[in-house]
Amino acid sequence: MGKVPALRHGDTVITEVAAICTYLADEFPNAKLNVPIGTPQRGVYLKWLFSGPGCLEAAVIDRAAPRKDEPRRAMLGYGDFDTTMDVVAAAIAKGPYLMGEQFTAADVVIGANIRWGMMFKMVPERPEFVAYAARLAARPAAQRADAKD
Ligand SMILES: N[C@@H](CCC(=O)N[C@@H](CS)C(=O)NCC(=O)O)C(=O)O
Numbered sequence: 149m150g151k152v153p154a155l156r157h158g159d160t161v162i163t164e165v166a167a168i169c170t171y172l173a174d175e176f177p178n179a180k181l182n183v184p185i186g187t188p189q190r191g192v193y194l195k196w197l198f199s200g201p202g203c204l205e206a207a208v209i210d211r212a213a214p215r216k217d218e219p220r221r222a223m224l225g226y227g228d229f230d231t232t233m234d235v236v237a238a239a240i241a242k243g244p245y246l247m248g249e250q251f252t253a254a255d256v257v258i259g260a261n262i263r264w265g266m267m268f269k270m271v272p273e274r275p276e277f278v279a280y281a282a283r284l285a286a287r288p289a290a291q292r293a294d295a296k297d
Pocket residue numbers: 149150151152153163164165166201205
């Protein structure tokens with residue numbers, strides 16, 4: 149499918165941002181980017197990982213490239229754009245990260261979407277989003293990644 153990004157780890161090739169991030173977080177638990185099986189909050193963590201591509205990305209892309217016919221709300225996995233933004237904004241307003249004090253792979257997925265979306269004026273520059281993107285960008289690992297990019 150020509151997918152970007154794609155990760156090769158040994159003989160395994162993984163595509164889909166959320167799958168890549170979930171895989172790396174589980175494969176390298178010492179980095180503490182996952183919420184392990186058996187932790188009650190893992191359900192919330194998985195919810196955010198799946199809602200990155202399932203809701204946030206879909207809402208943003210639909211807004212940027214509108215459909216010819218307005219789909220019925222119930223047909224969209226994300227409901228509507230404004231609700232999707234409100235839900236993410238409320239979650240990160242509690243902060244500093246989606247899972248509270250722990251920075252996880254879910255922040256990599258959702259945070260990249262928010263940052264990229266604001267960069268291209270596809271996500272509104274709400275104060276919660278601007279502050280969250282700044283928190284993520286200030287992380288040393290993000291700065292190392294940006295320097296390589
Ligand atoms: N939903 C994608 C987001 C990344 C994405 O949109 N990738 C685009 C390129 S930026 C892609 O691979 N498109 C397929 C193509 O260009 O053929 C994922 O989770 O990997």
